[in-house]
Amino acid sequence: MARMLLRPPSGAAEVVADGLRVLAVISIVVAGIGWGALSALSFVFAFAAMLIPRALRVRPAFDIAFCAAVLVSTWSSVMGIYLSTRWWDMPMHFLTNGLCAAMLYVVLVRLRVLADAETLPRPVLSATVMVTALGLAIGVLWELFEWFGLNYIDPEIFVGYVDTIGDLVQGGLGSLAAGLCMRTLAGQPGGATREPLPATETGRAA
Numbered sequence: 001m002a003r004m005l006l007r008p009p010s011g012a013a014e015v016v017a018d019g020l021r022v023l024a025v026i027s028i029v030v031a032g033i034g035w036g037a038l039s040a041l042s043f044v045f046a047f048a049a050m051l052i053p054r055a056l057r058v059r060p061a062f063d064i065a066f067c068a069a070v071l072v073s074t075w076s077s078v079m080g081i082y083l084s085t086r087w088w089d090m091p092m093h094f095l096t097n098g099l100c101a102a103m104l105y106v107v108l109v110r111l112r113v114l115a116d117a118e119t120l121p122r123p124v125l126s127a128t129v130m131v132t133a134l135g136l137a138i139g140v141l142w143e144l145f146e147w148f149g150l151n152y153i154d155p156e157i158f159v160g161y162v163d164t165i166g167d168l169v170q171g172g173l174g175s176l177a178a179g180l181c182m183r184t185l186a187g188q189p190g191g192a193t194r195e196p197l198p199a200t201e202t203g204r205a206a
Contacts, residue, residue: 004054004055004056004057005051005054005055011060013060013063014060014063016060016064017053017054017060017063017064017067018054020050020064020067020068020071021047021050021051021054021067023071024043024046024047024050024067024070025047027043027046027071027074027075028040028043028044028047031043031078035078035079038153039078042074042077042078043074043078046070046071046073046074049070049100050066050067050070052066052103052107053066053067056103056106056107056110058103058106058185058186059185059186061185062099062102062103062185062186065099065185066099066100066102066103069092069095069096069099070096070100072092073096076088076092089163089166089167089170090166090170091170093139093166093167093170093171093174094170094171094173094174094177095174096174097135097138097139097142097170097171097172097174097175098131098135098171098173098174098175098176098177098178099174099178100135100138101131101132101134101135101138101171101174101175101178101179102131102175102178102179102181102182102185102186104134105127105130105131105134105179105182105186106186108134114130117182123183124180124182124183127179127180127182127183128176128179128180128182129179130179131175131176131178131179131182132172132175132176132179134175135171135172135174135175135176135178135179136168136171136172136175138171138175139167139168139171139172139175140168142167142171143159143164143167143168146159146164147159
């Protein structure tokens with residue numbers, strides 16, 4: 001994995017994705033100076049998440065979309081846009097939750113925890129069901145984190161019944177859309193989530 005993280009970018013799209021990761025590193029410093037340690041820590045977690053697609057070497061377009069969504073979502077939180085512009089929460093949950101669910105699906109397939117949908121009889125349906133389920137689970141965990149943050153970290157975090165249900169619905173719809181697009185989003189050209197196996201492996205990628 002270290003070799004994948006340290007490899008030079010290949011092509012313009014990978015340069016753009018790495019540029020977004022550089023922006024995340026800069027954001028750690030800027031947020032720390034302007035908004036405090038907790039905001040800087042948010043970007044540390046964001047940067048760590050943005051390394052995942054590089055390590056997995058997913059398609060550059062997926063990498064760019066994921067990194068951009070994480071970066072914009074984190075800045076939106078730090079700058080209080082979710083509070084000042086309430087409708088902004090909905091599209092961000094749709095995009096970020098969906099892309100995170102798709103990325104988690106790729107991670108679990110690469111770790112061979114889940115079967116690659118391309119090896120199953122109904123690949124599109126299988127990927128859609130799994131990514132949607134993962135997205136709903138991520139949404140629930142995020143709402144639990146918001147509740148924890150409201151009570152123990154920052155009382156300005158906005159949490160309410162309507163907000164929670166709306167976030168879960170938008171996140172679920174985003175995950176459904178991501179699941180339907182897994183063949184386009186993930187993996188190497190020509191496969192949804194597969195990567196070449198070592199020479200000692202003989203079976204299909206799972």
